[in-house]
Amino acid sequence: MSIDMSQFHQVFFEECFEGLEAMEAGLLNLDMGDIDSEVINTIFRGAHSIKGGSGTFGFSVVADFTHIMETLLDEMRDGRRKVTQTAVNVLLGSVDCLREMLTSIQNEQAIEEASVAKHKAALEQELNGLAKTEHSSVPAPIAISAIETTETDDLNDTEGFELNEPGWKIAFCPYLDLLKTGNDPVRMFRELAELGELTALPNIQDIPSIYELDPEECNIFWDLKVTGDIPIEEIKEIFNWVEGDCELDIQALVVQATKPAPAIKAVDPEPELEANPEPAPVILSVSIAEPMDSQVAAVKDPVKLLQTEAEQTKNVVQVASSIRVDTAKIDALINMVGEVVITQSMLGLVGENFSMDKVDLLKKGLAQLERHTRDLQQSVMNVRMLPISFVFSRFPRLVHDISSKLGKKIELKLVGENTEIDKSVVELINDPLVHLIRNSLDHGIEMPADRVAAGKPETGIIELRAYHRGGHIVIEIIDDGHGLDRKKLISKAIEKGLIEDNATLTDKQTFELIFMPGFSTAEKLTDISGRGVGMDVVRRNIEALGGNIEIASEVGKGTTIAIHLPLTLAILDGQSVAVGDETYIVPLVSIIESINITEKMLNKVAGKGETFRLRNQYIPIIRMHKIFNVQPRNTSKMAEGVIVVVEGQGVLCGLFVDDLLGQQQVVIKSLEANYRRVEGVSGATILGDGSVALILDVPGLVRFSSR
């Protein structure tokens, strides 16, 4: 029976990355003073599942590696080993290493042997180093489970009976339904064979005649002999998965033993006591998470996971992305579809033999259809919504690593992690956020000594907060560091020639400086930040998502960076404007106001560029018909058109259009799918009458017109 295992690979990798994330979170949560055994269990389970899975799929490198981690964790779990910060750091490093290995395998790239070997060595050192002290000082302190006790006794009591080699004799008698649990004896034998020389004698006397044979039952039992110097734990390890599904009898073939070693019986032990029995190695299900755990862990997305990887490897191939959806959401969706179908059949009935007296019924039906369609739309959009914790969850690790590297004490607070946001936004917001948090860590929070000197608590706080506000999601990064220093910013800007020597800037304008390309006030370059690339990219990324970014800061108190993002990238609130015969959509977020002006209010700059004065500010005008080469409906008289004042990348600008048509929600369609990028246009949409309208890319327009 051979199954094409590769079809399960995707699921396996998703599971692994999930497991790794859980392990990472667990490791970070470990409080040295007070070890919560449940947390260690969680970490252990993660490692165990990855090991089991990778063994099944034949990724022996991963399985071997995880095995060492697991051994270490197992000892911690049993209390035989103290949990130390060094051990945790080694484990965290191993988690990273595992993630790299899995990513490489997933992308069919070669695994970086050197890094694996390094982490492996660190793990082994940790394992052996402490094991020694344990032996010398403390005799196994805590009662080991029943099986283990017998096992130790066995080892001590074994009196020889003459045999040539060390090794084990195993009677393996699986129950009929072993195969149904997803275990494959062949795989286990393969693992055994890796430990030593394996002889397997199948006993086929119980196999029924071919007519009675159920291929899903396991009718064979085996007498196995493994020779070699193998610790019993490793043998037991292999049979760990099938405990309870078989009768197992392991006997030692010990040199110079005088009488048969008492058998270690592990016959159908108590149903697993641990919270979580290992999942069967081949996991078939998993497109839909149970509602319960989706509340906690909901949707994992391999692509998103890969994006952080991309930071390090830069070379990651994007895999087909999938999404896990709360069953409750799917149920709601199915419910809505049902309603729509009912309404449709009702309308069908009205349509048959239609007469004028049925008009009321028709109207009612149509109203119902409209309502259902709207609900359906909402439910479908809901499916794409993910809690922002998908982005947030990786930051504790980032903060942990960087703060220890910098020698700062920093606490990360997460608020509003369950705020939901469109999946595509989640994927794209990660990199900008990482950048902003690194900035806060590096430039924002001071060294502990400086903080104490400034009368602040030693530990700095970075707060990541997400919440909804009027169709937008707001993400704030708040630190209580030393804030942005106006004078320093301005002098730096003058030094770099970004502003005039005697320019007077408002607070807002000053903070805007840090978004300028090449601007950095860091005294020294670190590998964390300070290269002066970044904030401009952050801003560009966020504006590409249709959002904007704001900074508020007070010297000595801290800095708050607020990012406003649309809830979804699929729908946009737009203002339709007319230019000649064409209709364009201006995203509502970028519109400040729309006003009517007269020619008299115009000022020419160098005879060409037009500006007008809006409350103490001169604003350049872009005549849309000119830059888009459209025949205007009105003559180009200012009074007959409208100026739409928009903001793009911090620059105000007036778009001169013929008329305002109305506000509406539009569905964004890609222009690039069949065509190409067009300057000044971010996409297209289909209007109520079926025609196509282009959506204006305001920052792009501003850049475009300034050429």
Next chain:
Amino acid sequence: MNDNIPQESENKDRDQDRYSKKLDNAGQYLSFTLGREEYGVDILRVQEIRSWEPVSRIPNVPAYEKGVVNLRGSIVPIIDLRERFKLKSADYTLLTVVVVLQTGDSKKLRTMGVVVDSVSDVISVDKTKIQNAPDFGTKISNEFISGLVSVNERMVMLLDVDKLLKLEDLDQNEN
């Protein structure tokens, strides 16, 4: 709904027909006219044939890229072949036809419409009979023409759809 069924089965027959012909080293082409010239495109690249409808203009692009239309929810660009080939442009009438073509590989399929005067026929062409396009030097560009073939004493120019639909900067901008 019912009206479609016979047509569908007819299509299936034709598909089969087409398939068996293909095996016999023959290709089928949709022929159309631009002025007095006759052109052909590989029929497997033709998605559908529509009548001309007004487009939404795209700013600052070559004149032969007329604009985009909504084709059942996707935005499809329309190219005027007369202008693309630098022929005398003609007014759009009720009989003006848009042939919707597909290009690209299975990974990235693009759909585009080309405006032609009228479609004339589906022609079967023995592939061995296709003649290479003559070289006119630099005077006349034959970059889009994959070959010439004679059908009922008329010359039909077979077009290379991929080259035809490769708009300037199109792939450059993808990167």
